[in-house]
Amino acid sequence: MRVRFAPSPTGPLHIGGVRTALYNFLLARQKGGQFILRIEDTDQSRYVPGAEAYIIDSLSWCGIEFDEGPHVGGPHAPYRQSERKELYADYAHLLVERGAAYYAFDTEQELEEMRSRFEAAGMVAPQYNAVTRSYMKNSLTLPPDEVRSRLRSEPYVVRFLMPRGREVRFFDEIRGWVSFHTRELDDKVLLKSDGMPTYHLANVVDDHLMGITHVIRGEEWLSSTPLHVLLYEAFGWEMPKFAHLPLLLRPDGGGKLSKRDGDRLGFPVFPLRWQDPHTGEVSLGYRERGFLPEGVINYLALLGWHPGGEQEVFTLEELVARFSLDRVSKAGARFDYEKARWINQQHLRRLPVERLLPLVRQLWEERALPSISDDKLSQLIDLARERATLLPEILEAVRFFYMRPSLPLPEALEAKLNPILIEKLPDFLAEIRQLSVWESAALEGWLKEWAKSQGMGVGKLLPTIRLVSTGQEAGPSLYAIWAVLGKEEVERRLEAFISVYGVSRRV
């Protein structure tokens, strides 16, 4: 099996593209086949610098790597269509020789005129086809001499000669048999006047030359598949299998998700940060939001595909093992950001701390927080991950560690202090100084004992001690917090608190 992902570098890759790449990748890995990246940059006017690197980087972040491509090479190089330009012209001329295509010399104005003329005559959407081509300037209507001289002196395109009265049927791996009648199809341009091929020609030629066995792409290509089928036929080449994936729909109104949706939707549509080279506009990606690649991939896999069982959290390896085209759904899927977050949370909780450590450390350093050992940071991650959905929330949850409570406390929090306990704080501190074991479970035991000795339930004093120790009213287990803070720091915070609230500020 050989599959490919063939984006055009017209901007950042959005999550729909990532999903298409993912499905291809999953299948290739599962079947031990190859996964190829081909850059379809045949429209020089839409070329965006940096887009190709962005596509590779984004997929690589997701754990999706290619076996062949412009960045890694391969037996079918080059993998950029702009670098294969001459090739397509040869194949286009071959089709003309075989009578499956023809040359056309119409200018843009002439095409427009034709369309408005036929529209005025009552045709709804005039196409360059069996009926209209006889009115146009092409090698079918012009005398051979004129064609030859125009070919030498004028720009021209090569158009596919759409056969009349044929039913084109093909099998789609997801949808089953699909059929079109050639009467609905037009004479598509195969080779543009600048010598570049259109998608249709380049795609078919390259898929054949590169030995692609399965074409897995978005549903927006379903309508042009009959053309592709006819092209394979005209070349006399064996056709790959086709699978058209349901589209990712916008969560709000209608239409498919597009690059322009940016972060206007309230959630990222790009995997990585992207800065538009023309406008300078910056869009943040899933990575910057604090998603794990594991989470993004998992959610995307489930958008339009269902494994059958009840399991929803999968690693890449599990996805590779279980993915199959026949469990891909036919209807478009709306992106659900909340569910994406939930899936990410599940991964955040399951991944080994070592995997999270470098990611959190990077955030830690970006915020210029005080230096910390791997061991300490791992402890903090363990404390915080259970209450985080996105990576940066881990930092928020352990704020107590790098920020001492600011005293006096805000009034709203002061109101929650237990006045009886405040008075006993000096005694409490004195007892703590006597402690020799400083470890979560032991602290819990000791604290409960102490509460009992004071004739209080531990529930009566814990909220206050939490406030004293962290300045916050919610967070991880207080015993665990004490354990990571260390005895000295806890004593220090108690001292600070007592000095502010000890005598003068009765609450």
Place this chain on the structure above:
RNA sequence: GCCCCGUUCGUCUAGCCCGGUCCAGGACACCUCUCUUUCAAGGAGGAAACAGGGGUUCGAAUCCCCUACGGGGUACCA
């Protein structure tokens, strides 16, 4: 407009191919309760859907037809 594809809880979906086991299952989100020092997480429960209409059949979410709606395509863009 025309062509193609689609349509199960708000969302992602199971079930559909091979009619009965489906007064339709799971998950996210929502609500209630529970656990708990707190916030989460966890546990228990709740509300929530077969687009509509015709057929076929003893019986249809499942098969057929029509309609409606949604999406895609209709470029010298991919």
